[in-house]
Amino acid sequence: MTVPAVEAVDVWRTYELDGVSVSALRGVSLTIDQGEYVAVIGPSGSGKSTLMHLLGGLDRPSGGRLVIGGRDVTTLTAPELATLRNETIGFVFQAFHLLARTSAVDNVALPLVYRGVGARQRREQAAAMLGRVGLGHRLHHRPNQLSGGEQQRVAIARALVTEPAVLLADEPTGNLDSATGEAVLELLERLNAESGVALVMVTHDQEVAARAHRRIAVRDGLIRSDSLHDRPPSDGSGVPATLDPAPSAEPRSASGSGPGHPPGGPGGAAGATGRLPRAEERPRPSGRLHRGDAG
């Protein structure tokens, strides 16, 4: 069996606010294997953002054990943690976080700068990665010259240019309209399938979460459910067990689940159950954006 990409054991995260301790996470244990497709869901304030920061090595737990890429983050210094993030984690944020005034290819090359890769090689790798996300023709555009969907795809290319073990996506479609968001999701899923990077997506959107093979529901700083779905719900068989109140003691190995999620065609998620509140919106014809590039 392969080494898990991320392993958390009884992780706590406590903040001191004006002398009062507030625990955002209260003993979370989970393992994310290589190549997994995981959705982390929960209402705001549930601790899912804190969990995401910990899984990405942006923050350190107050208690418990957190191993990322085989290294225990509680023993790492800030520079070591930065290097670990550079080598192991790719981030995709809701707000893209691209450097303005910097071309797409240089934005994508940014993580390689901190890896010490030479300028020419950086650009080659970044250009190749932009090609993989369908933006080979937008290398020298600046963020303000790109549509929202294109900007997020630049961000995805940036996250993956280092060939990380884990891709952490925090509400990656939150700032996009549904058609564009759909294309971005399909891209993420395709890259997950192709490259074997574990995809961990934080979302409050049940519909988005329903596409993942594994759903982790967080509430009040605890994992309320952690469920596997052998087949994606888009084929009509599954009802996401997101509100399963059972504690997530279930030890699980996702290595068998594999990247078997739906083919990434437009509207691939259209078969989701009708109880999804925004179902009627989704078939809206895709508009101006480059959905085709992803396929």
Added chain:
Amino acid sequence: MRLAEAWRVASDALRANRMRSLLTMLGVIIGVASVVILVAIGTGTKQQVEQQVEGLGSNLLLVVPGRIEVGNAPVVSPLDLSDADAVSRVVGDPGRVAVTVASGATARAGNRSDFTTVQGVLETTPSVFTRSLSRGRYLTGADVDTSRRVAVLGDSVARALFPDRDPLGQQVTLAGVRFRVIGVFAPLGQSLGVDRDDEVHVPVTAAQRLWGTQRIDGIAVKAPDRERIDELGDRIVAELSRRHPDTEFSAVTQRQILGVLGDILGVLTGVLAAIAGISLLVGGVGVSNIMLVSVRERTREIGLRKAVGARPRDIGVQFLLEAVLLTSVGGLTGMALGVGAALLVDAFSPIPAAITWWSLALAFGVSAAVGIVFGVVPAQRAGRLDPVVALRAE
């Protein structure tokens, strides 16, 4: 992150905020330019004065009562012409000895007047002090012996009293007594803002009579042997002390004058540089301020860079380089401006200015150092930002 990369990022950041970068640099530019200009003026003045003192001749020995020290009150001179004779015997050549008794007086010619310095002197003065005339003749031994009322005018005095006619043969009234103009000095120019051509030479005997005194202020000797000038000075001082036991005398050489003047002007230059340095310091505070703003503005960028693997040091170096780039570009610009202004001052004003390599090196070094000193705090702040907090920043 490689240094070259950090430089690129820093210069990009400065270019992105052109106006702000320029205004921030302006403080440094003004500071460095003023350091360069003021040091150039100080140095130029020092060089000019030194040149003039050197122009007196390296064999010159000035003998005066009292001590040549800053802060000592002038001493009423007990010397008279018999002391000059005694000094001549020590030196062995009367032609190498000059005397002076000087006082301010109003010189009048017709309805024009000019307040000037009247010097009572011997006929030996031009050879001892190396002075030359532009017209007429200098005083003779006979003029001195007979207290003849003849005068040699400095260039400025001649211009003031006789702007439109030849002063030779004309009458001037000095302190109410008439003198005949027999010569005009060649111009010497200014020194430390003092007009060296603002003087009138008359026979020392006539001057003594004019002021009703027997005394002379000092004696100057052109030593025959440069090697033994100090020994000669000692012998002269010994002779004068023997004649006037209650007074102390000093014999100073050109080298000693240069030393004292050099010290004074060196302090002056230092004070000027320090004043200019304060403006450089103020410029540095401006840099610090703008760097703090820059860190705050780019908090999200810092968070993103950290998320993708920038170490605290990478971020710190980036911002430090930005500050250093601001101040060193400002420093170079200030240097160019300062050099240009100093050259203009030197060319088009009576104030001398001399550029020295050390003042340029100093100004640039200080401006770069200001960038480091005032960039460290903002850079550290940026490097220590918590990525989670930084990414959430508005």
